[in-house]
Amino acid sequence: MSLYYEGASLLHRLTPLTKIVVTLIAMFHMVLFPQLKYILLHLMAATALLVTARPRIPIRVWAGALAVVVGHGWINAVMVRSGSLLLDLGWLKVYWEGLELGITLAARVMAIILYSILVAATTNPRDLAVSIAKLGVDYRYAFAAYVTFRMAPLVRRDLENVLMSRKIRGVKTRVNPIELMASILAPLLSLVVRRSTLLSISMESRAFGALRSRAYYWDVQSGVRDYAFLAAFLTYLIVGTCLLTYVNYP
Amino acid sequence: MRNEAVEVSDLWFKYLGGRSFVLKGISFSLEEGEWLLVLGPTGSGKSTLLLTLNGIIPCFIPGELKGEVRVFGLDPAKVGVAEMARVTAIVLQDPEAQVIAFTVEEEVAFALENLLVPRDEGLRRVAEALRAVGLENLRREAVDTLSMGQKQRLALASALALRPRLLILDEPTAHLDPASALEFYKVLSRLRGETTVIVVEHRVDYVWEFVDKVLLMENGVVKYFGDPEGLFNRISLPYLLKTGIWIPEVLAGELVRGEPEELGGPSPPSSPAIVAKQVSYRYPGGREALRQVSITAEEGRVTCILGPNGSGKTTLLKLLAGILKPDHGYVLIYGQQPRPEKVAYVMQNPEHMFVARSVLEDVALSLKSAGYDEGEARRRAYSLLREYSLEEYADRSPFELSQGEKRLLSLLLMAALNRRVILMDEPTFGLDRRYAGIVARELMKLARAGRTVVVATHDTWLVSAISDKVIVLREGRAIFEGGAVEFLSQPKLMAEASFSPPPLLRALVGELGDLEKALLTYKRYLLYQGVRGLESIL
Numbered sequence: 206m207s208l209y210y211e212g213a214s215l216l217h218r219l220t221p222l223t224k225i226v227v228t229l230i231a232m233f234h235m236v237l238f239p240q241l242k243y244i245l246l247h248l249m250a251a252t253a254l255l256v257t258a259r260p261r262i263p264i265r266v267w268a269g270a271l272a273v274v275v276g277h278g279w280i281n282a283v284m285v286r287s288g289s290l291l292l293d294l295g296w297l298k299v300y301w302e303g304l305e306l307g308i309t310l311a312a313r314v315m316a317i318i319l320y321s322i323l324v325a326a327t328t329n330p331r332d333l334a335v336s337i338a339k340l341g342v343d344y345r346y347a348f349a350a351y352v353t354f355r356m357a358p359l360v361r362r363d364l365e366n367v368l369m370s371r372k373i374r375g376v377k378t379r380v381n382p383i384e385l386m387a388s389i390l391a392p393l394l395s396l397v398v399r400r401s402t403l404l405s406i407s408m409e410s411r412a413f414g415a416l417r418s419r420a421y422y423w424d425v426q427s428g429v430r431d432y433a434f435l436a437a438f439l440t441y442l443i444v445g446t447c448l449l450t451y452v453n454y455p
Numbered sequence: 456m457r458n459e460a461v462e463v464s465d466l467w468f469k470y471l472g473g474r475s476f477v478l479k480g481i482s483f484s485l486e487e488g489e490w491l492l493v494l495g496p497t498g499s500g501k502s503t504l505l506l507t508l509n510g511i512i513p514c515f516i517p518g519e520l521k522g523e524v525r526v527f528g529l530d531p532a533k534v535g536v537a538e539m540a541r542v543t544a545i546v547l548q549d550p551e552a553q554v555i556a557f558t559v560e561e562e563v564a565f566a567l568e569n570l571l572v573p574r575d576e577g578l579r580r581v582a583e584a585l586r587a588v589g590l591e592n593l594r595r596e597a598v599d600t601l602s603m604g605q606k607q608r609l610a611l612a613s614a615l616a617l618r619p620r621l622l623i624l625d626e627p628t629a630h631l632d633p634a635s636a637l638e639f640y641k642v643l644s645r646l647r648g649e650t651t652v653i654v655v656e657h658r659v660d661y662v663w664e665f666v667d668k669v670l671l672m673e674n675g676v677v678k679y680f681g682d683p684e685g686l687f688n689r690i691s692l693p694y695l696l697k698t699g700i701w702i703p704e705v706l707a708g709e710l711v712r713g714e715p716e717e718l719g720g721p722s723p724p725s726s727p728a729i730v731a732k733q734v735s736y737r738y739p740g741g742r743e744a745l746r747q748v749s750i751t752a753e754e755g756r757v758t759c760i761l762g763p764n765g766s767g768k769t770t771l772l773k774l775l776a777g778i779l780k781p782d783h784g785y786v787l788i789y790g791q792q793p794r795p796e797k798v799a800y801v802m803q804n805p806e807h808m809f810v811a812r813s814v815l816e817d818v819a820l821s822l823k824s825a826g827y828d829e830g831e832a833r834r835r836a837y838s839l840l841r842e843y844s845l846e847e848y849a850d851r852s853p854f855e856l857s858q859g860e861k862r863l864l865s866l867l868l869m870a871a872l873n874r875r876v877i878l879m880d881e882p883t884f885g886l887d888r889r890y891a892g893i894v895a896r897e898l899m900k901l902a903r904a905g906r907t908v909v910v911a912t913h914d915t916w917l918v919s920a921i922s923d924k925v926i927v928l929r930e931g932r933a934i935f936e937g938g939a940v941e942f943l944s945q946p947k948l949m950a951e952a953s954f955s956p957p958p959l960l961r962a963l964v965g966e967l968g969d970l971e972k973a974l975l976t977y978k979r980y981l982l983y984q985g986v987r988g989l990e991s992i993l
Contacts, residue, residue, distance in 0.1 A: 329557070330557065352555070355554075358599060369807075372796055373872075374821055396806055399552070399806075402515065406547070407547065407552070407555060409536035410536055410537075410543075412570045413537060414537045415541070419568050420572065420573070422567075422574050422577055423561070
């Protein structure tokens with residue numbers, strides 16, 4: 206599913222590579238400094254960027270993200286079997302140490318999800334393909350992601366139509382689950398295979414892969430804005446990390 | 456002397472795993488700049504032939520290929536599809552499936568970028584191609600927001616921007632409104648004498664005047680190749696009608712003149728079944744598709760919804776079906792809120808509608824929904840398949856059927872639900888005359904049996920042949936609601952609906968001097984094939 210929407214925010218104007226590099230730096234930093242206080246730095250940064258970019262993210266995406274975060278945190282919390290007991294239900298014991306670990310890991314997952322959503326929502330898939338190709342990757346592979354983004358909404362629409370058709374036809378859903386899956390997947394797979402074949406045909410019929418390189422009419426160039434953003438983000442992380450590490454707060 | 460553009464010699468092709476050859480010894484040749492119209496009934500091998508001309512067969516679609524194909528001296532099977540793009544461009548039947556990019560101008564530029572056309576030159580060609588198909592105002596639009604017809608124009612623009620020496624078109628106007636289709640061929644006609652064009656087209660009247668050669672295929676064999684005029688000298692009109700192909704109406708019409716008033720009669724008394732009042736709808740984050748539309752549709756009648764591409768026809772059908780909910784206003788079906796499980800809705804893509812492993816099971820499933828028990832449903836399913844001439848496919852997967860058969864099956868699946876309201880989205884596009892006639896007759900039968908039938912269509916012949924009532928949408932507004940005769944007698948209104956009356960109907964009106972009589976004769980020709988002297992053959 207493509208979350209991308211057009212816009213003119215700072216993140217929209219950065220090159221895809223800058224955004225990917227920032228996300229990788231953030232993840233690397235979270236591995237080096239796994240404590241909650243450092244992860245809060247990322248949550249603050251991601252939230253600030255989210256406010257400036259104002260991505261139109263569907264509710265179901267937020268719901269999915271929340272489910273992952275809560276589920277991940279909760280499982281890790283209850284896996285800790287020693288320490289100061291916080292809650293005892295007999296069949297379930299939760300310790301303070303477990304809760305702390307769960308919250309830390311949930312915050313880390315949340316930060317990664319936020320960064321990823323920001324990249325996906327503000328990056329034109331075409332620019333992403335162009336950026337990857339300009340790194341020296343064969344453009345035929347670079348466009349694989351582009352085509353995947355292209356196919357995703359079509360497949361989703363196919364699925365909606367298949368489900369709507371079942372509703373119109375009054376097909377019972379309370380049947381053997383394997384039969385149910387088969388009856389949904391059979392038409393969907395047929396449509397996906399057909400779509401993929403036609404898309405490949407369409408691309409090659411328009412000289413995709415005929416030459417070793419291709420032109421890019423809407424080129425993507427890193428500029429001062431990208432370097433400045435990267436520098437600002439690094440400065441924020443370094444200063445924030447130093448303050449949290451070396452300054453003793455009352 | 457002109458160069459040879461295309462030479463096909465003794466071409467045979469069988470799909471991988473196929474039971475028999477689809478192409479059987481096809482031979483023909485074209486000179487540069489000539490236009491060829493490929494005719495043939497559904498399943499005759501037309502699309503397969505086109506796919507061999509730029510290498511899609513066998514490079515993408517494997518099978519057993521014998522014989523020789525040369526396009527400007529190149530062998531497509533050896534050169535490959537991407538290389539062939541230097542000289543050929545192809546527009547496939549399904550415009551949605553061939554869109555690659557996210558915005559309109561990126562889509563048209565895609566091939567030019569691949570061929571390293573310099574940026575300035577490329578963008579100039581993009582602008583020209585978009586202007587040619589009337590999409591210049593939408594160049595920065597996201598492709599996903601376009602209507603099906605607009606996507607088809609986009610596919611054409613992408614092909615035109617390549618400036619190919621051979622342009623291959625497989626039903627290029629299937630999703631276009633009549634005025635846009637006529638306009639398209641007018642634009643394309645500028646390429647006459649320069650670009651070689653091979654086209655499969657069911658709206659033959661639109662392209663007939665431009666073609667230099669006609670290739671008639673039947674069951675994978677060339678029945679005729681030569682000048683358009685020679686087709687009717689060599690092969691009798693009754694035989695051509697029997698094959699089920701679309702032929703120029705004015706020529707077929709020679710057989711039907713002079714016996715106008717045997718068919719028809721007034722529609723049975725009707726009562727309003729569908730009421731839409733002040734309905735508006737805007738797609739989430741998108742354009743406003745419908746604005747304060749108020750319409751009704753009556754029981755026992757066929758109501759056709761017309762309008763240019765993107766005017767909101769499909770959206771209106773979805774609102775009537777209860778698939779979408781109006782932002783403002785309301786829809787009532789027999790006095791109740793519309794619900795998908797209460798109507799029969801035939802989607803544009805029949806493949807969305809199949810759920811069972813075999814054709815028989817799929818029909819039986821609909822019958823079970825209509826209240827039949829297992830055994831009775833299967834028995835009745837078989838007899839329905841016989842009625843629709845689909846019984847030989849009873850044990851096959853619905854996905855294995857031809858496009859025409861799939862569409863017919865999708866109608867049968869909905870008819871078997873035995874619902875009072877039947878909504879259909881472009882039920883006849885891409886069908887040959889035989890299948891289209893069957894679908895049209897079934898719609899008439901369903902209406903006459905007391906159902907409320909609403910059809911969104913671009914097919915002018917269908918509107919003329921079966922509509923009791925016409926609703927015209929334009930830019931999301933309903934600008935007309937009334938009888939077919941009333942609609943067909945208002946040239947200005949027809950122009951606003953991007954509608955052009957079928958040539959035979961125009962000719963009949965000229966000859967008989969009376970639109971109602973002409974319509975009756977026209978229905979007779981299209982629906983009942985009751986042409987004098989043809990009964991024994993048909």
